[in-house]
Amino acid sequence: MGPLLALGLLLLAGPARGCPDLLANTCVCIDERPKGAAGAAPRRKVVCSKLRLPDAPDSGLLPNDTVSLILSNNKIVLLKAGAFSGLWALEKLDLKNNLISTIQAGAFHGLSALRRLDLSNNRIGCLNPAVFQSLTSLTRLNLSGNIFSTLNPDLLDGLSSLKVIDFNTELLVCDCNLLWALTWERRRSVRISEDTVCAYPSALRGTPFTELQESQLVCEGPLELPFLQLIPVMRQVVFQGDRLPFLCTATYLDNSTRVLWFHNGSPVRHGDHRGVTVAESLVHDCSLISSELILSNIYLLASGEWECVITTARGNASLKVDIVVIDTSATYCPAQRVANNRGEFRWPRTLAGITVHQPCQQYPHTSSPVRDQLTARKCNRSGMWEEADYSHCLYINDHTRVLSSFILMPVNSSTVLPLARRLLAYTIEATSFLDMMDVIYVSQMIEKFIGWTGEIHELGELIVEMASNLMRVDAGVLRLAQQESGACTRVVWAVERIASLILTANSQTISKVSGNIAVEAFLVKPASFLGLGCTAFQRLPPPGIAGDTAPSPTLPLRFRCSAGNRNASLSGFPLKNSEALAAVQLPPALFAGLADAPRTNASCWLQFVAFRNGKLFPSTGNSSGLADRGQDRTPATPVIFTAAGEWPQSGQ
Numbered sequence: 001m002g003p004l005l006a007l008g009l010l011l012l013a014g015p016a017r018g019c020p021d022l023l024a025n026t027c028v029c030i031d032e033r034p035k036g037a038a039g040a041a042p043r044r045k046v047v048c049s050k051l052r053l054p055d056a057p058d059s060g061l062l063p064n065d066t067v068s069l070i071l072s073n074n075k076i077v078l079l080k081a082g083a084f085s086g087l088w089a090l091e092k093l094d095l096k097n098n099l100i101s102t103i104q105a106g107a108f109h110g111l112s113a114l115r116r117l118d119l120s121n122n123r124i125g126c127l128n129p130a131v132f133q134s135l136t137s138l139t140r141l142n143l144s145g146n147i148f149s150t151l152n153p154d155l156l157d158g159l160s161s162l163k164v165i166d167f168n169t170e171l172l173v174c175d176c177n178l179l180w181a182l183t184w185e186r187r188r189s190v191r192i193s194e195d196t197v198c199a200y201p202s203a204l205r206g207t208p209f210t211e212l213q214e215s216q217l218v219c220e221g222p223l224e225l226p227f228l229q230l231i232p233v234m235r236q237v238v239f240q241g242d243r244l245p246f247l248c249t250a251t252y253l254d255n256s257t258r259v260l261w262f263h264n265g266s267p268v269r270h271g272d273h274r275g276v277t278v279a280e281s282l283v284h285d286c287s288l289i290s291s292e293l294i295l296s297n298i299y300l301l302a303s304g305e306w307e308c309v310i311t312t313a314r315g316n317a318s319l320k321v322d323i324v325v326i327d328t329s330a331t332y333c334p335a336q337r338v339a340n341n342r343g344e345f346r347w348p349r350t351l352a353g354i355t356v357h358q359p360c361q362q363y364p365h366t367s368s369p370v371r372d373q374l375t376a377r378k379c380n381r382s383g384m385w386e387e388a389d390y391s392h393c394l395y396i397n398d399h400t401r402v403l404s405s406f407i408l409m410p411v412n413s414s415t416v417l418p419l420a421r422r423l424l425a426y427t428i429e430a431t432s433f434l435d436m437m438d439v440i441y442v443s444q445m446i447e448k449f450i451g452w453t454g455e456i457h458e459l460g461e462l463i464v465e466m467a468s469n470l471m472r473v474d475a476g477v478l479r480l481a482q483q484e485s486g487a488c489t490r491v492v493w494a495v496e497r498i499a500s501l502i503l504t505a506n507s508q509t510i511s512k513v514s515g516n517i518a519v520e521a522f523l524v525k526p527a528s529f530l531g532l533g534c535t536a537f538q539r540l541p542p543p544g545i546a547g548d549t550a551p552s553p554t555l556p557l558r559f560r561c562s563a564g565n566r567n568a569s570l571s572g573f574p575l576k577n578s579e580a581l582a583a584v585q586l587p588p589a590l591f592a593g594l595a596d597a598p599r600t601n602a603s604c605w606l607q608f609v610a611f612r613n614g615k616l617f618p619s620t621g622n623s624s625g626l627a628d629r630g631q632d633r634t635p636a637t638p639v640i641f642t643a644a645g646e647w648p649q650s651g652q
Contacts, residue, residue: 056080162190
């Protein structure tokens, strides 16, 4: 709130005006009429609030008949001796919400009429007993919200008129050092505010001070410090010759509080070792004590446990931190950045033989239980990084994350068909599969489904569609999946098994059509087999729709088979508006002369499988001696597979 707004509000209380010659007229002076006292002289109130004042205003510039002085919400740090001298009529002094940490003796000298003093929400850590000695008329004192943990027993001796006091802080320790306040309150009929509650020890936390019994204010049991901190907090790995500072800070209870340092249980003093500096302890605002230890040239024997011990008349408290010093000639693995399908990981320079951990990257909009997992990587004794185990981390690609979840789902007679339908729907987006694991996970699920195809024939059609969709994946991704786990071979193997699992006496012919794969199978009698020719083809779109007659993967791939010993011709394919892509001819003597030829009256199954291209047959061997200079190769022409077998099969 600026001075003009403050002035507008203060006009409600009575006539207001700027204070002449005071702080460039930023304070506001108000003349207030006493209530119920007609004809009485006005009482002067001066408001210098929210002006960011670094010091209290010069009392010589304030009206000497000021009754109320409001200095709240400024930046005052120090109250000097005689800061308010000459203000003989002052009855209320409001200094709350400043930064006051020091009050010199005599700061309130001459304020014999002062009745209310508010020092709340400052940074007062201790108070000199002589500070309040001249305030013989003071009835209300507010010291709450400061940073002291106890009060001096002589602090309030001169306050003969005191009726109410509030000394609540977040650090207040209710022990034997405050026993005097309880007896003083009862002897002097002074009311300690109900807002004054204990912060320590933990057994009394939240208990109003006035409800305590004398037997509870004791200095026994383990020492509980309101504040104790050692920096650094975590274990440190440093190299010989590095610099490492330690800073220990704790609550300052009284003059018995000391800070000591230990290394592996032995005391450390300044000058004991070269490069070890122990600075003098510093007391801050009578509330905190700190000590700094600096290892300016770390030696190898500095490895181990470094401990900061706080000693007091009440007992001791301590914190420890371990450091590991690495010889500069030691073997270590270099810092390394790894980016893979689980995220980006930055492995730090690490000593040989040490295993380090990195958190898995977290992704929004996922409820997976592995979100807070770690990945580990070891630097071996030779200073070489071993492969890290990233299996606990989520995939960064949405498709891979979803497909990996299919592997975890149970597959049984009641779930296999719905699960296959869901996976088929997901493989429609196969052109977006950019990770070899996408193909590997689908191939693993197809292997699970083929095991149920003999019972649930519909799975055969779903498997053909899934395999057809996988042929839309980038050839490089398919090649990597084949190299990693033979994923393409697994898919082809599953498609080739469909006929032997589905053909029955009641279903002697099957035909599966998809965008990139066609399957045709029959039950035949070898004794009467006259030969068979099958052609893989696709319908062509009507003229003017597709723009040309080039083969399109969006048009279903089909088979047309004819009995007899006629050679199939790709150029003379008889169906109108169709184009033949591949053909195969089986001669009448297919089953003749075979040592294991089926019996005369037996049946055989005969299967044809056509693949639009060779993407499921990538070359993964070493072709460095070939004319293509070792480039990976994939058949560009359609691939037709033919198989035959005795029916029924063993166990069918």
